[in-house]
Amino acid sequence: MRVTINGKSEEVSGSTVLEILKAKDVSPQMVAVEFNSKMLERDELGSTVVKDGDAIEFLFYMGGGA
Amino acid sequence: MVFVPDSEEQVTRYSRHILLPEVGGKGQQKIGQARVLIVGAGGLGSPAAFYLAAAGIGTIGLIDSDAVDLSNLQRQIIHQTPDIGRPKVASAKAKILALNPNVAVETHAARLTGENALDLIGRYDIVVDGVDTFPAKFLINDACFFARKPLVHGGILRFEGRVFTILPGQSACLRCIFRQPPPPGAVATCQEAGVIGALAGVIGTIQTTEVLKLILGKGRLLTNRLLDYDARETRFREIQVAKNPRCPLCGERPEITRLFEHEPEVCAVRTV
Numbered sequence: 345m346r347v348t349i350n351g352k353s354e355e356v357s358g359s360t361v362l363e364i365l366k367a368k369d370v371s372p373q374m375v376a377v378e379f380n381s382k383m384l385e386r387d388e389l390g391s392t393v394v395k396d397g398d399a400i401e402f403l404f405y406m407g408g409g410a
Numbered sequence: 411m412v413f414v415p416d417s418e419e420q421v422t423r424y425s426r427h428i429l430l431p432e433v434g435g436k437g438q439q440k441i442g443q444a445r446v447l448i449v450g451a452g453g454l455g456s457p458a459a460f461y462l463a464a465a466g467i468g469t470i471g472l473i474d475s476d477a478v479d480l481s482n483l484q485r486q487i488i489h490q491t492p493d494i495g496r497p498k499v500a501s502a503k504a505k506i507l508a509l510n511p512n513v514a515v516e517t518h519a520a521r522l523t524g525e526n527a528l529d530l531i532g533r534y535d536i537v538v539d540g541v542d543t544f545p546a547k548f549l550i551n552d553a554c555f556f557a558r559k560p561l562v563h564g565g566i567l568r569f570e571g572r573v574f575t576i577l578p579g580q581s582a583c584l585r586c587i588f589r590q591p592p593p594p595g596a597v598a599t600c601q602e603a604g605v606i607g608a609l610a611g612v613i614g615t616i617q618t619t620e621v622l623k624l625i626l627g628k629g630r631l632l633t634n635r636l637l638d639y640d641a642r643e644t645r646f647r648e649i650q651v652a653k654n655p656r657c658p659l660c661g662e663r664p665e666i667t668r669l670f671e672h673e674p675e676v677c678a679v680r681t682v
Contacts, residue, residue, distance in 0.1 A: 350647075351647060371596075373592065373593055373596065374592060374596060374597065376587045376588045376589075378587075378649070378651065381650060381652070382652075383586065383587060383651070383652075383654050383656075385589075385656065386589075401649055403587055403588070403636070403649065404597075405544065405565075405588060405591075405592050405597045406565030406566070406567055406570065406571070406572040406638075407542065407543065407544050407547065407565055407567060407592075407597055408453070408542045408565055408566045408567040408605055409450055409452060409453055409454045409455075409539065409540050409541050409542040409547075409564055409565055409566060409610075410450055410452030410453050410454075410455075410476075410482075410486070410540065410541065410542035
């Protein structure tokens with residue numbers, strides 16, 4: 345299945361957003377996820393089924409400044 | 411100080427602004443009446459303070475509780491070697507006034523807290539986020555929401571940076587995207603992971619441009635979109651976001667109804 349992750353088209357295995365996160369070794373606590381332009385709550389990651397052509401944004405925290 | 415159009419010194423000083431149709435004498439006057447608070451006189455706060463001062467901002471507020479440390483000088487360009495040990499707000503104020511004595515500088519040698527944030531932010535028109543901890547970034551986000559003040563958020567780490575402008579209640583806020591700070595210690599700070607010094611200049615000057623656009627009411631703000639910069643690849647990327655109806659702060663059923671501070675990041679290395 346091909347999905348767009350952070351603007352890049354990628355071949356992924358996994359049927360839910362949570363499975364894709366796990367496959368990419370990203371802890372759900374470390375990231376905000378936008379799925380087809382809608383923010384997902386953490387408890388929706390496991391229930392959100394990914395289909396061919398979906399767009400996922402993994403938004404990482406960016407904390408520095410000083 | 412208010413821009414005085416019949417002052418030759420000021421007309422000359424701001425001539426490259428006044429030439430711009432988007433600014434002109436009227437816009438320069440708006441800049442001269444604006445009050446901008448910079449939270450953190452560090453990496454992002456340095457270029458912001460310099461360019462806001464050069465632009466002729468009426469009043470610049472600076473809040474920072476730290477003193478200048480040798481390790482700051484690689485990126486915090488408003489501080490210089492002889493300033494080591496000096497309070498950052500005093501060091502920054504001296505440079506601002508040397509650059510532009512028309513600017514009024516208000517210094518607050520303190521940490522922004524749940525107790526002082528609303529009062530302090532309430533005294534300014536626009537807030538620039540130049541802090542480097544998540545609890546502080548969320549505190550600023552929340553305080554600007556409660557005080558209804560526009561916020562220009564910025565972040566830098568390693569080779570990456572982000573800018574994001576927030577019009578509280580109108581556009582997406584930090585909590586619309588990230589409900590809460592990451593678990594303490596889970597995300598590195600610049601002190602732990604390092605940062606390319608010039609990145610502070612890139613991000614801090616984009617933040618400053620957003621401030622000027624806010625004051626002038628011109629252009630398209632970085633609202634509802636994150637601007638992420640990858641310096642390693644020299645690539646900017648925009649991520650569209652939207653106000654989240656389930657945001658715990660500005661959503662339809664808010665859980666956060668008063669200002670509070672998240673637990674400090676105990677794992678962060680403190681140099682001062």
